[in-house]
Amino acid sequence: MATVESMSEIPVQLCVGARELSEPRLSPGGRRLGYVVSHKGESWIELHDELQPGQLQPSQRRLAEVPAPRPGRGLGGGCWCWTAAGDAIVYAAVDGNIWTQSVAGGVARCLTSNGPERSAQAPNVAPDDSFVVYVVDQAEVWRAPLHGDDGAIRIDAGTADFCFDPVVAHDTTSVLWQAWNMPHMPWDAAWIETVDLHGETHLHIAATGSIQQPRPLADGRIAAVRDDHGWLNVWIGDTPTVEESFEHAGPTWGFGQRSYAVSPDGARLAFTRNEHGFGRLCVIDLATSHVAELGRGVHGQLSWEGDRLAALRTGARTPTQVVTYQQGSDGGGWHRDIISIGPDAAWAEVPLVEPELVQAEVAGGVIYGRLYRADAPDGRLICWLHGGPTDQWQVTFMPRLAYWRSRGWSVLVADHRGSTGHGREYQQALTGRWGTIDVDDVCTMLSAAHSNGWGSPRRTVLIGGSAGGFTVLGVLARLGGLDADNPVVAAAVVAYPVTDLAGLSERSHRFERHYTDTLVGHPESSAMRDRSPVWFAHQIQRPLLVFHGEDDPVVPVAQSRVLVERMRAAGGNVELVVYPGEGHGFRDPDHQLDEYATTEAFLRRHVD
Numbered sequence: 269m270a271t272v273e274s275m276s277e278i279p280v281q282l283c284v285g286a287r288e289l290s291e292p293r294l295s296p297g298g299r300r301l302g303y304v305v306s307h308k309g310e311s312w313i314e315l316h317d318e319l320q321p322g323q324l325q326p327s328q329r330r331l332a333e334v335p336a337p338r339p340g341r342g343l344g345g346g347c348w349c350w351t352a353a354g355d356a357i358v359y360a361a362v363d364g365n366i367w368t369q370s371v372a373g374g375v376a377r378c379l380t381s382n383g384p385e386r387s388a389q390a391p392n393v394a395p396d397d398s399f400v401v402y403v404v405d406q407a408e409v410w411r412a413p414l415h416g417d418d419g420a421i422r423i424d425a426g427t428a429d430f431c432f433d434p435v436v437a438h439d440t441t442s443v444l445w446q447a448w449n450m451p452h453m454p455w456d457a458a459w460i461e462t463v464d465l466h467g468e469t470h471l472h473i474a475a476t477g478s479i480q481q482p483r484p485l486a487d488g489r490i491a492a493v494r495d496d497h498g499w500l501n502v503w504i505g506d507t508p509t510v511e512e513s514f515e516h517a518g519p520t521w522g523f524g525q526r527s528y529a530v531s532p533d534g535a536r537l538a539f540t541r542n543e544h545g546f547g548r549l550c551v552i553d554l555a556t557s558h559v560a561e562l563g564r565g566v567h568g569q570l571s572w573e574g575d576r577l578a579a580l581r582t583g584a585r586t587p588t589q590v591v592t593y594q595q596g597s598d599g600g601g602w603h604r605d606i607i608s609i610g611p612d613a614a615w616a617e618v619p620l621v622e623p624e625l626v627q628a629e630v631a632g633g634v635i636y637g638r639l640y641r642a643d644a645p646d647g648r649l650i651c652w653l654h655g656g657p658t659d660q661w662q663v664t665f666m667p668r669l670a671y672w673r674s675r676g677w678s679v680l681v682a683d684h685r686g687s688t689g690h691g692r693e694y695q696q697a698l699t700g701r702w703g704t705i706d707v708d709d710v711c712t713m714l715s716a717a718h719s720n721g722w723g724s725p726r727r728t729v730l731i732g733g734s735a736g737g738f739t740v741l742g743v744l745a746r747l748g749g750l751d752a753d754n755p756v757v758a759a760a761v762v763a764y765p766v767t768d769l770a771g772l773s774e775r776s777h778r779f780e781r782h783y784t785d786t787l788v789g790h791p792e793s794s795a796m797r798d799r800s801p802v803w804f805a806h807q808i809q810r811p812l813l814v815f816h817g818e819d820d821p822v823v824p825v826a827q828s829r830v831l832v833e834r835m836r837a838a839g840g841n842v843e844l845v846v847y848p849g850e851g852h853g854f855r856d857p858d859h860q861l862d863e864y865a866t867t868e869a870f871l872r873r874h875v876d
Contacts, residue, residue, distance in 0.1 A: 276674065277674050277675055278618060278667075278670055278671050278674040280671065280861060280864045280865070281861075282612055282614055282615065282618075282667065283667040283668060283670075283671050283860075283864070284857045284860040284861055284864075285307075285308065285857040285860075286307075286610055286611040286612060286667070287305055287306070287307040287610040287611070288305070288306040288307070288339070288341075288588075288610055289303055289304070289305060289580060289588055289589070289590055289608060289610040290303065290304045290306070290339050290340050290341070290342070290343075290344070290345065290347070290569065290580065291303055291304045291339070291340060291345040291347055291348060291524065291569050291580075292569055292571060292578045292579065292580055292590045292607075293348070293349065293350060293569075293571045293578070294571045294572070294573035294574070294576055294578050294592075295350050295354040295371075295573065296350060296352060296353070296354040296573060297354060297573060297574050298573040298574025298575060298576045299317075299318060299354070299574070300315060300316060300317055300318070300354065300371065301315075301316045301576075301578055301590075301592065301607060302314065302315045302316070302331070302348070302350075302357065303580075303590050303607075303608065304337055304339040304340070304347055304348065305610075306339050309855075310333075310336065311336045311337050311338075311339050311362075312330045312331065312332055312333045312336065312337065313330070313331045313332040313337060313348060313357060313359065314328060314329075314330060314331075314608070315328060315329055315330070315331050315371065316328045316607065317329075329373070331357060331369055331371070331373065332348070332357065332359050332361075332367070332369055332376065334376065335361040335362055335363050335365075335367065335376070336361065336362050337359045337360065337361055337362070338360050338361060338362045338387075338389065340522060340523060340524050341522065342568075342664075343518065343525065343527075343566075343568030343569060343580060344521065344522040344523065344524055344525055345522075345523060345524025345525065345526060345569060346360065346389045346390040346403075346433070346522065346523025346524030347359055347360050347389070347524065348360065348391065349391055349392055349393055350393070351368070351393050351397050351414070352393055352394070352395050352396065352397045353397055354371075355370060355371055355372075356368050356369060356370045356371060357369055357371065358379070358391045358393055358400055358414070359391065360387075360388055360389040360390070360391060360402070361376075361383075363383040363384055364382050364383020364384045364385070364386055364387045364388060365378050365379070365380045365381070365382055365383045365388055366378075366379045366380045366382075366388045366391050366400060366402050366412065367379060368400075368414065379400060379412050379413075379414070379420075380402070380410070380412055380420055381420070382404055386404055386405050387404065387405055388402050388403070388404050388410070389402065389403055389406075389523050390402055390403045390432065390433050390434065390523040390524060392433075392434055392435045392436055393414060393436070394414075394436040394440045395436065395438055395439075395440055396440050397414055397415075398413065398414060398415075398440065399411050399412060399413050399414055399436075400412055400414050401423070401434040401435075401436055401443050402434065403431055403432060403433075403434060403445075403523070406430055406431070406432070406778070406779065407428075407429065407430055407431055408422055408424055408426075408431065409422065409423050409424040409431050409434050409443065409445055409463075410422050410423065411423050411443070411465075423443060423463055423465070423468075424445075424447075424461070424463065425461075425463075425470050427470075428447035428448065428449055428461065429448065429449045429450045430447065430448050430449075430450075430454070430779075431445050431446070431447050431461070432445060432446040432447075432454070432480075432520065432523055433445055433446055433480075433481065433482070433523055433524060433525075435482060435483060435484060436484075437484040438484060438485075438486050440465075441464060441465055441466060442462055442463060442464050442465060442484075443462070443463055443465065444460055444461065444462040444463075444482045444484060444490065445460070445461055445482065446458055446459075446460060446461075446479065446480050446481070446482060446520065447459055447460070447461045450781075450782040450785075451782040451785035451786055452786065453519075453658065453783060453786065454478065454480065454519070454520035455478045455519045455520060455658055455688070455695065456477075456478065456696075456699075456786055457477065457478065458475070458478055458479050458480065458520075459472050459473060459474045459475070459479060460472070460473035460474075460479055460482045460490065460492060461473075473490065473492075475492075475494040475495070475496050476496045477494070477495045477496060477692055478494060478495045478500065478520075478692070479492050479493070479494040480492065480493050480494075480500075480517060480520050480525065481493045481517065481525060481526070481527065481528070483530065485504065485530065485534060486534055487534070489504055489505045490504075490505065491503065491504045491528070491530060491537075493516055493517040493527065493528065495691075495692045497511060498513075498691050498692050498693060499511075499512065499513055499514065499515055499516075499691050499692065500515040500516050500517045500692075501515075501516050502516050502528045502537065502539050504537075504554075509537055509539075509552055509554065509557075510539070510550075510552055510557075510559060512541075513691065514541045514542055514543055515541075515542040515688065515689055515690075515691070516528060516539045516540060516541060516542070517540070518542070518659075518660070518662075518688060518689075519656075519658050519659060519688050521659065524569075525568070526568065526569050526570050526571070527539065527540045527568060527570065528540070528570060529570035529571060529572040529577065530572065531572050532572065532573060532574065534554075535553065535554060535555065536551050536552065536553055536554060537551065537552050537554060538550070538551045538562070538570055538572060538577055539551075539552065539570075540566070540567045540568060540570070542566075542660075542662060542689045544625055544636055544689060544690060545625070545636070545638050545660060545661070545662050545663050545681075545683070545689055546564075546566075546625070546662070546663050547564065547565050547566030547567060547583065547662060547663065547664075548561060548563070548564055548565075548567075549561070549562040549563050549564075549565070549567040549579065549581075549593075550562060551577075551602075560602075562577075562593055562602050562604075563581070563593070563602075563604055564583070565581050565582060565583035565586050566581070566582050566583060566662045566663060566664050567579045567580065567581050568580050575594055575595070576592045576593070576594055577592065577593040577594075578590065578591070578592045578593075578607075579591055579592075579593070582664040582665045583622075583663060583664065583665060584620060584621065584622045584623060584640075584663045584664070584665070584666075585620040585621065585622060586665055587609055587610065587611040587615045587616075587665045588609070588610040588611060588664070588665050589606050589607070589608060589609045589610065590606075590607040590608045591604050591605060591606055591607060592604070592605050592607060593605075611665065611667070615667075618670065618674075620670055621640060621641070621673070622663070623638035623639055623640045623663060623681070624638065624639050624641070625637075625638060626638065626639045626680070626716070626720075626722075628712050628713050628715070628716035629712075630685075630708070630709060630712055635682075635683065635684060635685060635709045635712065635713060636683045636687075636690060637680050637681055637682040637683055637713055638663060638680075638681045638683075639678065639679070639680050639681075639722060640669055640673050640678060640679040640680075640681075641678050641722075642673055642676050642677055642678045644676065645678055645721075645722075645723075646676060646727070647723055647724035647726075647727040648676055648677045648678065648723065648727045648728075648729075648875065649677065649678050649679075649680060649717060649722055649723020649724070649727060649728045649729070650672055650677050650678070650679045650680070650728075650729050650730075650731055651680045651682055651710065651713065651714060651717065651723075651728065651729070651730050651731070651757075652669070652679055652680065652681050652682070652731045652732065652736075653682055653684070653710065653730070653731070653732035653736035653737075653739050653740055654681070654683075654687070654732075654735075654736050655732070655733050655734035655735045655736045655737075656686075656687070656688075656734075656735050656736075657684075657686050657687070657698060657702060657706060657735040657736070657738075657739070657787070658686060658687075658688060658695060658698070659687065659688055659735075660683060660687045660688045660689040661681050662689065669681075671864070675868075678722055678723055680713070680717055680722060680723075682709070682710055682713045684698075684705070684706040684709035684710055684713075684739065685697035685698055685705050685706065685709055686698025686701075686702065686705070686706055686787075698787060699786055699787065700786070700787070700788065700789060701787075702735075702738075702784075702787035702788050702799070703738070703739075703742055703769075703788065703795070703798075703799030704742075704799070706739045706742070707739060707742040707743050707746055710730075710739060710740075710743050711743060711746060711747070711756075714728065714743075714756055714757065715756075718756075725755055725756050725757065725758070726755065726758055726875075726876040727758060727875055727876055728756070728757045728758060729757060729758060729759050729760060729761065729871060729875060730743060730744070730757050730759075730760040730761075731760065731761045731762070732762055732763075732765070733762065733763035733764060733765070733853075734763070734764055734765065734766065734822070734823060734852065735766060736762075736765075737762030737763060737764065737765025737766065738765050738766035738767070738801065740760050740762050740765070741760075741762065741765060741767065741801035741808060741831075742799070742801065743757075744757070744760055744807075744808045744809075744810055744812065745801065745804045745807040745808050747810070748807040748808055748809040748810070755810060757810055758810065758811075758874055758875045758876060759810055759811040759812070759813070759870070759871065759874040759875060760810060760811070760812050760813070761812075761813045761814075761815075761867055761870065761871075762812065762813070762814055762815070763814075763815040763816070763854075763863075764815065764816050764817060764820050764822070764823045764825075764828070764852055764853075765801070765814065765823070765827070765828065765831075766801075766823055766827065767800060767801040767802045767827040767828065767830065767831040768800050768801075768802045768827050768830065769784050769788055769796045769797075769799060769800045770791060770796045770797065770800065771824065771826075771827060772784060772823065772827075773785070773791050773796075774791075775824050776821075776822055776823065777821050777822055780822065784796070801831055802827070802830050802831050802834060805831055805834035805835045805838060805840065806834065806835070806837075806838035806840070808835055808840055808842075809840065810841075811841040811842075811870070811873075811874040812835070812840070812841065812842045812843070813842075813843050813845070813866070813867065813870045814828050814831070814832060814842065814843065814844045814845070815845050815846075815847070815854075815863055815866075816828040816829075816844070816845075816846050816847070817846070817847050817849075817850030817851050817852065817853070817854060818846050818847060818848045818849065818850060819848075819849060819850060819851050820850070820851050820852045821851055821852065822851075822852040823852065825846060828844060828846075829844070829846075832844045843870065845862075845863075845866055847859045847862075
């Protein structure tokens with residue numbers, strides 16, 4: 269366990285190698301709770317037995333160790349579920365297959381024969397425990413018997429490019445899932461597909477925009493999250509349960525998002541609310557439409573069984589934790605129990621802070637950000653850009669931001685247009701304009717930061733990864749022609765940045781291969797070249813540090829190498845660090861420590 273020796277500076281060792289928690293799920297009836305743990309290259313499902321009101325018995329043990337589960341990331345999932353009887357789990361393993369294991373332990377049993385060439389994920393067990401449905405390679409929906417020999421059959425019609433999160437109806441006669449076709453991404457346009465297992469008829473439920481997380485209810489209606497009216501709200505049938513200008517879910521970047529849960533009796537619905545990046549958990553009484561607040565903080569992976577509601581909870585001052593909520597027997601307030609905490613316990617000694625919501629005016633509206641002020645601001649400011657770009661950094665536990673703030677930096681997390689969390693119009697504003705409007709917005713936010721005294725130009729640094737790195741490079745090129753003696757930013761740091769849009773559309777992984785079609789335009793359009801940093805590398809005049817993983821499947825490392833080569837040929841000040849064995853994000857603690865140290869040394873050299 270790391271020790272915080274100084275309240276002024278967080279030790280870097282505290283920021284790497286933490287346990288990651290994901291997908292808490294209550295068993296049918298709510299007697300048991302399981303969740304996925306990832307730590308030091310291993311993963312397993314932690315199981316707590318015999319939950320009692322207001323307390324958790326100490327009995328806990330590991331399941332799904334051999335083969336290990338393939339965990340989702342953050343608030344995503346698609347790794348595992350309970351059987352309807354609650355006596356076993358079913359999970360997607362790292363070998364590409366679906367496995368089942370009794371809660372009593374023992375040897376796990378394989379249900380499929382997909383891996384290792386293909387990957388099966390997102391299992392869901394039928395209410396009568398007769399079969400399990402799952403997705404293969406993000407594109408095919410399959411059914412396999414839960415008991416007996418492998419007799420898996422494909423049940424989708426093959427008319428969708430992507431199929432996510434299949435779920436079996438209560439009467440076991442039909443299965444439904446989220447589907448969409450390229451070049452759309454799931455947040456652009458999607459539909460819910462339903463197949464009758466007996467007649468093999470396929471039905472479509474289409475929204476006017478995005479639709480996700482389909483759940484069949486006991487009365488035959490279907491719940492889902494959709495943005496027909498401009499915001500991602502939870503709907504039942506053709507009616508929003510709570511129509512409000514807040515998002516109830518994030519974008520579909522992977523399997524198994526569970527941002528809402530219906531109570532076992534169908535009378536209430538718990539949902540997460542994104543208030544411009546800040547989180548809240550609420551419950552609505554479906555008969556009266558009364559909404560009650562359960563707790564603040566970003567919540568996800570909701571699971572409601574018996575009298576308990578389980579969730580993953582995190583916040584700027586809340587290290588990621590698994591929690592359960594229970595309402596008092598008199599129907600009064602809800603009590604929260606912390607079941608498990610992922611990060612090091614030493615974080616409890618660190619004085620973390622909440623950010624403040626900030627905004628800047630642009631033509632036709634405003635853009636948003638969240639500012640983490642340093643305790644004693646001295647003009648040093650990091651403007652940090654999220655990846656995606658159709659995404660957002662909500663106010664979650666982020667050791668990296670806390671680390672730099674503890675060293676005197678204020679940190680501004682900017683949501684350029686195209687970010688999620690601010691409604692469909694804000695999100696779709698990036699369509700066809702990636703590399704232009706996002707660059708405009710960041711320049712506007714930097715101007716607001718300097719005019720409001722959040723930081724000074726000579727002490728401002730831009731940082732971004734992936735799509736965020738792409739926007740950073742666009743901003744640097746935009747600012748490159750300005751007076752070199754009066755820079756708007758002092759330096760920049762990017763990790764696995766997109767630098768060649770045409771190369772991205774040709775070589776990226778299947779999920780994002782057509783992403784640029786909507787964000788930029790046709791692969792042969794002039795915009796693909798004009799907005800690619802490799803073609804304006806000579807305009808980048810501020811010092812730049814680039815990190816990349818050698819085995820990155822999303823943005824090939826060759827993109828960074830070409831950018832650096834061309835910057836150096838033009839006399840640019842650029843450094844490149846390539847980590848062997850790493851992909852799109854760095855997992856090795858030694859590489860993570862080196863990234864912190866290299867960045868800190870770089871900033872000492874180049875920031876006034």
